[in-house]
Amino acid sequence: MTADIHYRPRGAVTGLRVGAHPSRQVGGMGTFRDLVPFAAHPDARRIDVRATALDPFDTTMVRRLRQRASIDVYALVDLSASLRYQGNAAKAALVGELCAALARSATRIGDRFGLIGCDAILRLDCFLPATARRGVAADVEMLLEPSRWVGAGAEGLLEAAPYLAGARKMVFLVSDFLLPLDLLRRVFESLALHDIVPVIIRDSTEGADLPEWGLLDLADLESGARRLVFMRPALKRRWLAEDAARQTALRQLAGQYGRTPVVVTDRLDLDDFSRGLLEA
Template sequence: MSTDILYRLRGPAAGPAPGAHRARDTGGLGVFRDQVPFWRHPDARRIDLRATLRDPFEGTVVRRFEQRRALEVWALVDASASMRFRGRGETWALVTELCTALARSATRIGDAFGVMACGARAETVVPASRRRGTAEAVADALAAIEPRGASAAGLAEAGASLAGRRKLVVAISDFRLPGPVLAALFERLQGHDVVPVAVEDGAFDEGLPAFGLIELEDLEGGGRRRVLMRPSLRARWLSREADRREALRRLALRYGRPPYRLADRFDGDDFSRHLLGTAA
């Protein structure tokens, strides 16, 4: 049985349908929020008699309740050729597992879930839906995709297409992207709650030998080459990887959440802790 992914939106939800997330709206039903004077919320059905009798100014006190709203949750998935990488884990399989689990969890609480595959262009492969079977549709749609091409510019294009009410957007990529594409992605999503998921593999760093001949392949058309790994080269490699991750972290934090590192295997509980802001 799959693990439920727990999440919450940073800030109030503004969807049209009732759901599981806190909203700015107040009304007669929902979770108790506060007590206010009758003139601020003139609903005679919600008069609090005890508070009214205790009011030293002899005013009428009304209970307000917090409304709950549903969200749209979107996964923007990098579908360039680098996402075919296989090392300690299989990148595209990890992406599929995460998206399927998130779709199942979102629709279970009444949220809509959709997926865009982003290569050179963005394509909606599963429209946002609350219906049963959305998770299975997500798994089938992603299984039918073979990541290809050298561009993931569609990520920024997808960000521009998600206009309207605030959404929870999970941007999934290895984030080995040109600086302008990366900056455009976050800029165009700044009205939403963005969760960057950086898909990596331990073979890129922990698995590097200190010394030895290794064969590298550029999945985006650069061909194969053999490299003699040695301690100095390994140190430079690891330093550049650390610099790249730190640059992504700083950029992501400028717009909201830090990136989540998805490496080698998918752990639903760990991802939930990140989404809830309780990661260690």
């Protein structure tokens, strides 16, 4: 895959490293910000002759430019076993594909990319500090092999904040979000200083593609428990209604901390994903 994910941090970037995003820094290169008196920004190279000539007080006016800067991009990944689910697609493989694409896209424009994987604990065997190295996507693919998804729970997501200390970062929180809303609220609160992008990994066989009738052998991938369910139209409608209500609650919760979720269902289309980021 060679296409890129196009993302845009919310607000101005605070970093000092030159990059692709509008920043709060004023300098000699970048996009036009405003006009100020020469005394406020004494840079003779940026004197605006027209604005100076038109100024009624004969003030020498200078163009200030907004520098472009880079940002650290992290994927904070839920490694709980529920993401081993395989229907129309393998969820774990989708996560790996997405994170590798993010790594390639970030490093191509001068951003650094890092990875933090968590189940019940923060998994140091699935941790990669932010780096601008171009080959990082291959490391991400290796770290997110499907065999990594073995744990129960995702409380380790709460341990990620200290690894994200410092300047504001863009954090893609990647999960199926089949987690208690209270836990998710605490995770969002712990990351509130950053630009959080929730990414929901879904499979259509969990919802709309459920059969109207039939016996379903259901397995809890985290506990190993199994049960047999007789599916019928009324039960399907109830399940879909409960899922819709949960998705609404999740969107409202995420929206309180910045962005509504971007949903990836069955396959990763990078153009669709990029559009979703712009709309989130």
